[in-house]
Amino acid sequence: MSKVSTQELAKYAVDQLEAGTDSGKLAGRIAAFLLDERRSRDAADVMRAIDVELARRGTDHVTITSAHEVSEAVKNELASLLGAKKPLFSEVIDPSVIGGVKAQSGEQQIDLTVKSKLARFKTAVMRGN
Numbered sequence: 035m036s037k038v039s040t041q042e043l044a045k046y047a048v049d050q051l052e053a054g055t056d057s058g059k060l061a062g063r064i065a066a067f068l069l070d071e072r073r074s075r076d077a078a079d080v081m082r083a084i085d086v087e088l089a090r091r092g093t094d095h096v097t098i099t100s101a102h103e104v105s106e107a108v109k110n111e112l113a114s115l116l117g118a119k120k121p122l123f124s125e126v127i128d129p130s131v132i133g134g135v136k137a138q139s140g141e142q143q144i145d146l147t148v149k150s151k152l153a154r155f156k157t158a159v160m161r162g163n
Contacts, residue, residue, distance in 0.1 A: 040076060043067075044083035048091065057124040085140075094118035099126040100135040112137040115144055 043064065050060050068074050088095050096113045098104050104125065113121035116139040134147035 037071075038067075040079050040083045041087075043080050044087040047080075047084050048087045048093070051088075051122055052091075052093070088122065093120045093122045094139050095124065096121045096137060096139040097124045097126060098135060098137050099128050099131060101129055101131045101133065102127065104135055108135065112144060113139070116142045 047060060047064060051057060064080065065074075065077070068077055068080070085095060094113070094116070096109070096116060096118050098109055098112065109123050110121070112135065113123070116137060118139045121139070132148045134145075134149075134151070136147055136150075137144045
């Protein structure tokens with residue numbers, strides 16, 4: 035029995051994401067596979083390989099974090115601001131985000147959460163601006 039390579043696993047994951055599979059469920063299946071195969075140390079390598087495969091296909095992975103579901107229009111606007119040409123979205127619902135939204139694609143990040151706005155306001159007040 036041959037071992038499934040990291041690249042093969044990444045191609046499978048991207049195929050599934052492009053087919054519309056929920057990213058949370060897919061992550062659970064990949065994690066279970068890695069645990070079953072006693073390859074949990076490969077998780078970071080698999081994530082990097084998925085990013086490489088997405089880039090190879092011209093797709094940008096955009097992670098949206100908010101307290102509630104975000105509309106497609108808002109997702110697409112955030113992707114545009116991040117420079118994502120062909121975005122593939124993952125949504126993280128985080129109740130600790132009181133309001134606003136955060137988006138990340140690669141090294142680019144937009145933080146429009148209430149917490150970040152208050153932190154910027156505090157910094158401006160402390161500097162006397």
